[in-house]
Amino acid sequence: MEPQAIHDAVKAKFGDAIVELQAEGFRPPFVVVAPERIADVALYLRDDPAMLFDALMCLSGVDYKDRFAVAYHLYSMTHRHTVGLKVFLPRENPAVASVDAVWPAANFMEREAFDLFGIDFPGSKDLRRILLPEDWDGHPLRKDYKYPEFYHGIKV
Amino acid sequence: MTTPAEALPTQEMLINMGPQHPSTHGVLRVLLRTDGEVVVNAKPDVGYLHRALEKIGERVTYAQFMPFTDRLDYLASMNCNCAWAWAVEKLAGIEVPERAEYIRVIVAELNRISSHLIAFGSFTADMGAFTPFLYSIRERERVNDLFEEICGNRLTYNFARIGGVSADLPQGFLEKTKEFLDYFEPKIPEYNNLISYNKIFLHRLANVAVVTAEEAVAYGLTGPNLRGSGVAFDLRRDEPYSVYPKLEFNVCVGTGERGQVGDCFDRYMVRINEMRESVKILRQAIAQIPEGPVLAKVPRLFKPPAGEVYFRSECPRGETGFYVISDGTVNPYRLKIRTGSFVTMNVFEKVTKGLMIADIVAVIGSFDIILPEIDR
Numbered sequence: 001m002e003p004q005a006i007h008d009a010v011k012a013k014f015g016d017a018i019v020e021l022q023a024e025g026f027r028p029p030f031v032v033v034a035p036e037r038i039a040d041v042a043l044y045l046r047d048d049p050a051m052l053f054d055a056l057m058c059l060s061g062v063d064y065k066d067r068f069a070v071a072y073h074l075y076s077m078t079h080r081h082t083v084g085l086k087v088f089l090p091r092e093n094p095a096v097a098s099v100d101a102v103w104p105a106a107n108f109m110e111r112e113a114f115d116l117f118g119i120d121f122p123g124s125k126d127l128r129r130i131l132l133p134e135d136w137d138g139h140p141l142r143k144d145y146k147y148p149e150f151y152h153g154i155k156v
Numbered sequence: 157m158t159t160p161a162e163a164l165p166t167q168e169m170l171i172n173m174g175p176q177h178p179s180t181h182g183v184l185r186v187l188l189r190t191d192g193e194v195v196v197n198a199k200p201d202v203g204y205l206h207r208a209l210e211k212i213g214e215r216v217t218y219a220q221f222m223p224f225t226d227r228l229d230y231l232a233s234m235n236c237n238c239a240w241a242w243a244v245e246k247l248a249g250i251e252v253p254e255r256a257e258y259i260r261v262i263v264a265e266l267n268r269i270s271s272h273l274i275a276f277g278s279f280t281a282d283m284g285a286f287t288p289f290l291y292s293i294r295e296r297e298r299v300n301d302l303f304e305e306i307c308g309n310r311l312t313y314n315f316a317r318i319g320g321v322s323a324d325l326p327q328g329f330l331e332k333t334k335e336f337l338d339y340f341e342p343k344i345p346e347y348n349n350l351i352s353y354n355k356i357f358l359h360r361l362a363n364v365a366v367v368t369a370e371e372a373v374a375y376g377l378t379g380p381n382l383r384g385s386g387v388a389f390d391l392r393r394d395e396p397y398s399v400y401p402k403l404e405f406n407v408c409v410g411t412g413e414r415g416q417v418g419d420c421f422d423r424y425m426v427r428i429n430e431m432r433e434s435v436k437i438l439r440q441a442i443a444q445i446p447e448g449p450v451l452a453k454v455p456r457l458f459k460p461p462a463g464e465v466y467f468r469s470e471c472p473r474g475e476t477g478f479y480v481i482s483d484g485t486v487n488p489y490r491l492k493i494r495t496g497s498f499v500t501m502n503v504f505e506k507v508t509k510g511l512m513i514a515d516i517v518a519v520i521g522s523f524d525i526i527l528p529e530i531d532r
Contacts, residue, residue, distance in 0.1 A: 105376025
């Protein structure tokens with residue numbers, strides 16, 4: 001299925017929870033979903049016989065300066081089609097439901113987004129920092145991140 | 157075999173395996189909770205080698221990021237170089253000369269062979285057979301010599317460029333590659349005679365850490381680890397890029413020939429068989445390579461149009477994907493690198509439940525992880 005058709009199908013199913021299709025300049029295009037419905041949309045895309053997106057290729061956090069986003073790149077091993085999902089989150093306390101119950105592959109990638117962007121994934125089975133030390137201050141991939149001058153009293 | 161658990165009460169013990177442990181192929185720390193020799197739970201702890209490559213990517217230009225991709229997976233720098241170039245070319249819509257694409261495929265497949273050789277050699281060394289390691293290093297040395305001829309480096313090549321490759325092949329390179337292939341192809345059965353079907357080796361690998369096809373897809377395994385579980389999926393064939401559609405090769409999958417489909421032995425065998433397929437690809441590429449330029453005209457001040465692209469390619473350790481967001485300036489706005497090893501570590505805790513401590517070494521080796529790619 002083409003991303004436009006996938007967008008139309010989920011739009012028919014979820015109505016207002018589907019905000020728009022980002023198509024121009026986006027490869028693959030993104031279906032923008034309201035953050036509170038992401039788990040339902042994810043489950044639908046995985047299990048519907050016409051969709052069967054059984055593989056989560058990539059989950060990334062993005063800082064768009066005025067807001068955060070989480071981008072999901074999906075692939076179907078059966079139908080060999082691909083689409084992106086995106087949720088936009090506010091700058092204050094960004095949080096979106098975890099999808100690791102839908103795609104177990106999400107766990108490490110969500111931990112990475114939590115670690116480097118400070119995006120919370122409520123419902124995750126195990127959400128800890130993954131790449132940085134547990135006592136690290138701040139989230140380095142945020143655009144307003146200030147480089148620390150000291151780490152444990154050592155000048156960096 | 158039953159353990160008389162009631163008669164001999166045991167205590168759970170917490171053991172740190174790594175971060176400095178020879179079998180972890182780098183600085184991986186695994187927190188083992190064991191009951192005697194049996195692993196109750198093994199939690200991987202990664203990040204010791206984090207160099208903030210994604211943050212660096214936001215501060216350098218597209219071309220300047222090329223040498224950093226060398227350090228993503230240092231055993232397969234050529235593949236990572238090309239993956240980055242392909243991603244940026246897709247973002248900017250650059251047409252690459254055909255000769256450059258053939259050169260990329262040739263170096264990528266040579267690098268795949270050398271990377272699989274290290275996987276094979278270090279894996280057997282971990283399993284207690286040191287001799288095959290020397291054989292694999294001997295053959296890899298010849299690939300390194302070839303790479304030294306084309307770019308001067310033996311480990312981090314920095315060979316691809318956005319729009320092509322940095323230099324044309326030196327004179328006589330294709331003949332030397334052919335000589336290497338003629339020399340190398342008969343070595344693969346030799347490896348099999350030497351170690352693959354060795355009884356002790358088989359006992360260590362067959363039926364250990366089975367990943368079913370459904371699990372492999374759900375956990376996002378890619379590359380040889382996915383194919384080891386019997387899923388015939390290869391980006392070179394199923395999401396073709398570059399000149400791969402013009403080349404014929406088989407997608408090797410695990411068959412469960414000595415145990416169950418998706419055990420350590422299947423993953424090992426997929427890599428051995430893939431070296432043969434790479435030889436096949438190389439022979440065709442050498443026969444087909446056209447004359448012509450090797451670098452497209454790309455402006456020195458390179459600004460791709462604003463947009464977002466996800467490009468993935470088949471690297472020796474699975475899918476390496478670049479999610480690049482451009483805002484129309486000289487450096488990427490956001491650069492996310494998805495690597496095969498990082499996602500593979502996610503399934504580690506699940507498959508190691510109930511194994512023996514020595515099996516952990518087999519599992520790490522069979523997944524063929526590399527730490528710089530996990531920690532980035």
